[in-house]
Amino acid sequence: MHSNDAIAALLALGQETRLNAYRLLLMQGSKGLRVSEISKRLSVNISTLSRHLGQLERTGLLQSWRHEREIIYAVHDSGMQELINYLLENCCRESGEACERADPSQKT
Template identity: 40%
Template sequence: MDMKSALAALAALGQDTRLEIFRLLVKAGGEGIPAGEIAARLGAVQNTISAHLKILDHAGLVRAAREGRTIRYVADMTGFRDLLAYLMEDCCNGAPELCRPVINAVTCDC
């Protein structure tokens, strides 16, 4: 990941509704959630949620899959891992054991 991509991802997550959407999709796992259901769960207008999802998609943090007339969104964990790797690239000034608690906190079997 380069700085421009990292900035896009951080900017996308720097807005409260988009952060809520991303956290909701992370919680949903690989099954994802249809756009309409995301709007309903967050109590938001569907076209507003669609605009937020488009920003998250362009930032590489979500993926969309069409199922007939429905679009299902899934958190793109590869994009998120790339962001974390970029942020921690030169971690701890040569003492990577200091980063172990952070790595353990974000590591899952997903």
């Protein structure tokens, strides 16, 4: 990931509607949700929501596909992982400490 891509992804998540949409879709997993359902759950009109979802998709955080007359959005798994990896790429390098990456599957 390049710094411009990371900046675009962080800017996209820095808006309340987009952050709420991303978090909602994160809970849904790979099956995603129809735009109409996202609109209903977030109480945002479809035309406004479509612009927000499009921006998240352009940054690589979401993916979409058409099912009949509806567009379905889901989290693009590697998008957020690439962003996190970019942010942690040089973690603790100057201090000489080992950097532990956050892994929610590992319990301490």
